[in-house]
Amino acid sequence: MSYLLQQVLNALQLGSIYALIALGYTMVYGILTMINFAHGDLFMVGAFLCFLSVVLLKLPFVPVLLVSMVGTALLGVTIERLAYKPLRQAPRVSAIITALGVGLFLENFTLALSPYPKHIPSFVPDMSWMLGDVSISLLQIVVIACSLVLMVLLDLMVRRTMIGMAMRAISWDKTTVPLMGVPVDLVISMTFAIGTSLGGVAGVLYGLAYPVIDPYMGIMVGWKAFISAVVGGIGNVRGAMIGGYVLGALEILVVAFLPSTYRDFVAFGLLLVLLVFRPHGILGKPTVQKV
């Protein structure tokens, strides 16, 4: 029993990080119908900003989080204005290739500045408690709590505020909404800012939990978060959260009960089956094209 509880805790930690990054993918898709493939690398930039804040500026936890969030948000908005806005009327393929290019640029730029993997000294006290046979560390609590709080806040914002309504409206009908006086460009920039800042938070939490960072760390994690977003229903905020936890849970529980070599095979196999039977994802709605 305690073995299962321990693995559940592990799954919650991993799932939280996937969920936060998946939110970035899903918000941008919802509003622009475009997959921002550079998002994984923005997460990596968030982790590097965390490294700089901890090592150079010697800030405590909350300011590190804020620096990372603001830094990645600014970068996200800049990328949106420079790289994605000019391509809003272009074919989808061009936007995707641009996104991949931006990702490559971020990776190699960071590589040029810092080729060696870097270690982030711990900036949260390394405490852990034993509840029977289960070990809970302050780190795990911070990661899970931070993610849940931010996800609840985001959900409230999307459902209860004007800007959230504007985001949902634009994802529903992009052509009519500007006619209603909604500043579309501003809302899009805000969506990017919020989505990428969540990726930045994920970078900080990742740097906290796995303190060795390198310029290519965003690739694999980015892909997994993208898959989580699709599984949860791309474009759906609650879906991305659920998708993140589903993938985290699958990865951990497969290793917990089967030989660990089967992890990726079983986890992604199950996701493939899910998508075969429910292509729009867990919370996604089947899209109907009206002629």
Place this chain on the structure above:
Amino acid sequence: MKRAGFVWCICFLVGLCAAGCGEKAPSTIRVGVIAELTGDMPAVGESCKKAAQLAVKEMNDAGGVQVGDKRYKVELFIEDNAGKADQSASAAQKLITQQKVVAIIGPNATRYAIPASEIAEGSKVLLITPWSTNPKTTTDAKTGAPKKYVFRACFIDPFQGRVLARFAMDSLKAQKAAVLYDVASDYNKGIAEFFKTTFEQNGGKVVAFETYTTNDRDFSAQLTKIKKAEPDVVFLPNYYSEVPLQIQQARRLGIKALFLGSDSWGSQELIKLCGNDCEGYYFSTHYAPDTAAPAARRFIQAFKTAYGGMPDDVAALTYDSFGLFRQAVIEAGKIDRQAVRDALAKIQKYEGVTGDMQFREGSSDPVKSAVILKIKDGSFVYFANANP
């Protein structure tokens, strides 16, 4: 008519070029190095590059290498494989066809050495890998026979796995061992299996044999499983950027076992990334920096003077690879790829910085001793020798 005239012009120019591109006699000895300068193990590539530059500088400062009755300077070409297998292969291709090197030294990590070795073998160019210990690097994948053009300066993993298994049982008094290794990487997988075989042959029990994939950072699920199995020792034959995370996560979960490593631990970067969490653990490697042999001490002093830090095992092995190459060139008597390779194959014994190397007939893998080092007060300290 104009068209025909144009075609004749082109033919004439091509003919001129072909006539001019004859085989000129080489004026320098060209050597290529493929190192992991960027990517997931840049510390390894950096050590290799520094040792290579030091070796070549020493050879050139002595007036060059004696080939026949003339002395030739050595020209070094360094390529980065960026921590990618395909780039290793293309770097080898570039060195062979564009830089026209006589031999290639490197790459170091097995998963990058194997692709490069296949290119070298196919092009019949000598390749010496300083640090790759997996037997597959010098074995033809299709026939199982040893490759003819690929050599190494280090021992191989069947020996290293045996050494570690015996050390775990005899010195660490371990009866139950757990292993966590990268299943997607030849080196990690190979040595994990060799360790398991010897450990079980000698009466021990491998209670957990868990895997992960390259670039994974979360090992909590595998380590929770390992904790449940209650091992005496946990074997982590993984590279220096992954081991600190594994040890830290393991200790946070409450695993009290001793951790044991292999020669992939040997970089100072491990200490930098691990901090105090790696105190008191052991690993096997190729040479001990606090060693007494005069040849080694000369090299360590020269390295320290040139670069300020202590050379690690990659640096020492790269230096020895260059030493082997130099001896092969001298004995070949000419700067020719086949002649140098044949001369290297004839070398039976070589005394290097990393100890005595014995090459058995027909084998490109030297028989050497290993050393066990302990991590004490943030540095690597000699603990024991392990002879073949």
